[in-house]
Amino acid sequence: LDVTEVALSKVTDEFMAHIRAMGPDWDLDQTTEFLVVAATLLDLKAARLLPAAEVEDEGDLALLEARDLLFARLLQYRAYKQIADIFNARVDEEARRYPRTVGLEPEHAELLPEVVISIGAEGFARLAVKAMQPRPEPRVYVDHIHAPLVSVQEQAAVVVTRLRELGEASFRVLVADTDDTLTVVARFLALLELYREKAVALEQEAALGELLVRWTGGDGAAVPMVTDEFDRPPEQPGPEEETKP
Known part of the structure; x- marks a missing residue:
């Protein structure tokens, strides 16, 4: 997104209307985050609109880079908060599930299947020979x-x-x-x-x-x-x- 195309006045008006609609229950943290992001965008937009020329003050360039990094960190922080909310919702949902703690009934625990081996030594030998034979190389058929x-x-x-x-x-x-x-x-x-x-x-x-x-x-x-x-x-x-x- 080209920062010069962002209409900060329109975004600010919509945000102020949102704050007024919330009445006395508006969130101070949300308002503060918006002010920080809006100030960063305003500074970036002003820097982009200035004529391109050689930078006379390296400190100003470093400040702009620091604010770009701040904006990126704000977006990263927002993503972390969203993921944390997802984790909290999953934890709350899984907390209502309880595993089965009892074991098998004695009559079922003592049941053992009867082992029936219907193949002799020669049969095992044939299986071993078949298992050790090299597999054919894969081919691509066009039929x-x-x-x-x-x-x-x-x-x-x-x-x-x-x-x-x-x-x-x-x-x-x-x-x-x-x-x-x-x-x-x-x-x-x-x-x-x-x-x-x-x-x-x-x-x-x-x-x-x-x-x-x-x-x-x-x-x-x-x-x-x-x-x-x-x-x-x-x-x-x-x-x-x-x-x-």
């Missing part, structure tokens, strides 16, 4: 990654057809028939591919403004080449790549 649901090549054909009909259109118009995010992204990627092939021209007067697309690919029947880079599924890693950490 759950599916191919894209929307084809960039197909959306490029749709964009080309519309641009040939309209001549030029905004990107908003080119995606007006769909509210699917994947389709919108696919058509944008198709525009980038067409721009790289010099089949369209893109104009945008302002940052984040309306994107105007103009067809420059001629009237030929052939659709400009759009690669299937975005339509190919991710390559499966080889055995050596799977074992890498």
Whole structure:
């Protein structure tokens, strides 16, 4: 918060109205704390508004630094008081709970479960061998990654057809028939591919403004080449790549 933007007069008026509303029950400690903070803020604001120049008196600079530190300590003191109030509330709440001091009944304390070992020496040996075998190294599988649901090549054909009909259109118009995010992204990627092939021209007067697309690919029947880079599924890693950490 820029201290020069703090309206101390407004804060003071609201605080005085708060004190008057409390009547004879106003808190002296609260008022004193406000005066200290207000005086510190006033001094800081005055120092910030003065023209920047070389400090002639090092004592004044040290005083300002000391008051900055005082303000930081006041905020820290306020945080400590809030935490102390939370602790006191927790202590009061927990003080109303009493632990159970009696033990188990004799008939329950003397009950012991019957130990049944259903495995012999050979079984223990097999368990030991299994426990001491080295664990396989973790692998990251990509079988759950599916191919894209929307084809960039197909959306490029749709964009080309519309641009040939309209001549030029905004990107908003080119995606007006769909509210699917994947389709919108696919058509944008198709525009980038067409721009790289010099089949369209893109104009945008302002940052984040309306994107105007103009067809420059001629009237030929052939659709400009759009690669299937975005339509190919991710390559499966080889055995050596799977074992890498």
